[in-house]
Amino acid sequence: MDSGKTLVFGCTESILLIYDDSITMMTQLLEYGQEETWRLWLSNLESYSCVVLCDTNTFQHCYPKAQAEQILPQHHQLIVVPAGEASKSFEQVVQVVEQMHVAGLGKKSILICLGGGMICDLGGFIAHIYMRGIQLAHIPTTLLCMADACLGGKNGIDFQGIKNQIGSIHHPEAIWINAAFLNTLDERTKKSGIAEMIKHTLLQSEDAFDHACQLPVNAFYDTRQILAGLRFKQKITEQDEADLGLRQILNFGHSIGHAIESESYTREKSLLHGEAILLGMLYELRLSHLYLGCSMEILRQYGRFFKKIFPDLKFEARVDDLLPYLNRDKKNNQGYRMSLLKNPGHPQTGVLVSAEAIYKCFQDDLFL
Numbered sequence: 361m362d363s364g365k366t367l368v369f370g371c372t373e374s375i376l377l378i379y380d381d382s383i384t385m386m387t388q389l390l391e392y393g394q395e396e397t398w399r400l401w402l403s404n405l406e407s408y409s410c411v412v413l414c415d416t417n418t419f420q421h422c423y424p425k426a427q428a429e430q431i432l433p434q435h436h437q438l439i440v441v442p443a444g445e446a447s448k449s450f451e452q453v454v455q456v457v458e459q460m461h462v463a464g465l466g467k468k469s470i471l472i473c474l475g476g477g478m479i480c481d482l483g484g485f486i487a488h489i490y491m492r493g494i495q496l497a498h499i500p501t502t503l504l505c506m507a508d509a510c511l512g513g514k515n516g517i518d519f520q521g522i523k524n525q526i527g528s529i530h531h532p533e534a535i536w537i538n539a540a541f542l543n544t545l546d547e548r549t550k551k552s553g554i555a556e557m558i559k560h561t562l563l564q565s566e567d568a569f570d571h572a573c574q575l576p577v578n579a580f581y582d583t584r585q586i587l588a589g590l591r592f593k594q595k596i597t598e599q600d601e602a603d604l605g606l607r608q609i610l611n612f613g614h615s616i617g618h619a620i621e622s623e624s625y626t627r628e629k630s631l632l633h634g635e636a637i638l639l640g641m642l643y644e645l646r647l648s649h650l651y652l653g654c655s656m657e658i659l660r661q662y663g664r665f666f667k668k669i670f671p672d673l674k675f676e677a678r679v680d681d682l683l684p685y686l687n688r689d690k691k692n693n694q695g696y697r698m699s700l701l702k703n704p705g706h707p708q709t710g711v712l713v714s715a716e717a718i719y720k721c722f723q724d725d726l727f728l
């Protein structure tokens with residue numbers, strides 16, 4: 361199998377979508393096959409050793425289903441790490457690598473990540489460094505991971521309290537998406553995945569954003585909706601795989617969002633990644649208005665959407681507490697650089713944002 365190619369298998373009731381290579385290839389639509397096509401792909405790996413990486417929750421809720429549906433290779437080494445963002449750490453990388461080493465996994469191995477964004481980020485990083493790179497596949501089990509994190513090859517661990525400070529780009533060979541995994545996810549975690557989906561629509565067009573704003577919550581859990589966002593991300597990443605230009609539009613909402621997320625880990629009740637990004641987009645839309653003239657009506661529309669879907673999501677943040685995190689943002693260059701929006705469908709990367717503007721947008725009423 362060629363390296364650097366990703367197949368995405370998305371299963372709905374009666375159709376199977378296969379994206380042949382996330383970076384450059386075409387999309388095929390087949391009307392039959394479903395799991396069989398994935399199994400066929402797995403069967404090509406018979407001479408490979410396989411390791412399946414789960415966290416404690418996906419081991420309990422998803423691994424039995426994956427086994428029962430035979431979407432994992434018959435013979436595999438299972439590694440389970442503690443659930444939660446804290447596992448995106450060097451210590452956890454070392455522990456997993458040790459287990460792979462003890463199990464005698466060689467260069468001809470494949471690591472299958474069965475989990476949410478945490479597992480895919482951790483597993484992707486390990487697949488990149490183990491023996492200078494082994495094959496990787498994802499079976500995403502959260503909405504956030506299905507709709508975003510599983511595709512594009514970015515991985516990473518957190519370092520000294522800062523999100524994704526260490527990582528690489530290592531593409532999965534294949535991604536198996538089955539929205540039925542969402543059935544065991546709690547409502548709060550499931551809903552948080554809508555963050556990256558609404559972000560994709562804001563980056564896409566006003567029509568896409570309008571349409572998404574009218575959807576009921578459950579519509580976001582539909583495979584077609586999930587794949588629509590992935591297809592958009594695929595289009596962007598194929599044009600700028602190394603994240604040197606266009607791909608940075610995907611960071612919209614993430615400068616402030618990551619700072620809020622990191623700061624929330626110092627509190628008793630932390631935010632989920634998606635929740636922090638939803639808040640980040642709220643503030644970055646305000647900055648988009650200040651710097652790029654994004655219309656107030658878009659800000660209000662986002663506010664209405666936010667209030668409808670996340671009526672209880674609140675976070676009292678002080679800019680002084682966020683600045684230490686913003687100061688270490690990877691995108692900084694002679695000041696804070698953010699990806700903002702002129703309007704939906706018209707993002708701009710590298711906008712220089714002053715600390716004063718950040719203070720201002722935190723003082724203003726957040727159009728909720």
Ligand SMILES: NC(=O)c1ccc[n+]([C@@H]2O[C@H](COP(=O)([O-])OP(=O)(O)OC[C@H]3O[C@@H](n4cnc5c(N)ncnc54)[C@H](O)[C@@H]3O)[C@@H](O)[C@H]2O)c1
Binds near residue numbers: 416501502503523545
């Ligand atoms: N690499 C990327 O492109 C990218 C993009 C966006 C986010 N991320 C990263 O993704 C992470 C957040 O992802 P997430 O929201 O999926 O978090 P997560 O992986 O921590 O999952 C959230 C919780 O749900 C549990 N869980 C997962 N699937 C389950 C299931 N089907 N049933 C029951 N419980 C289940 C997990 O054990 C965990 O407790 C962050 O670390 C973020 O930085 C990466």
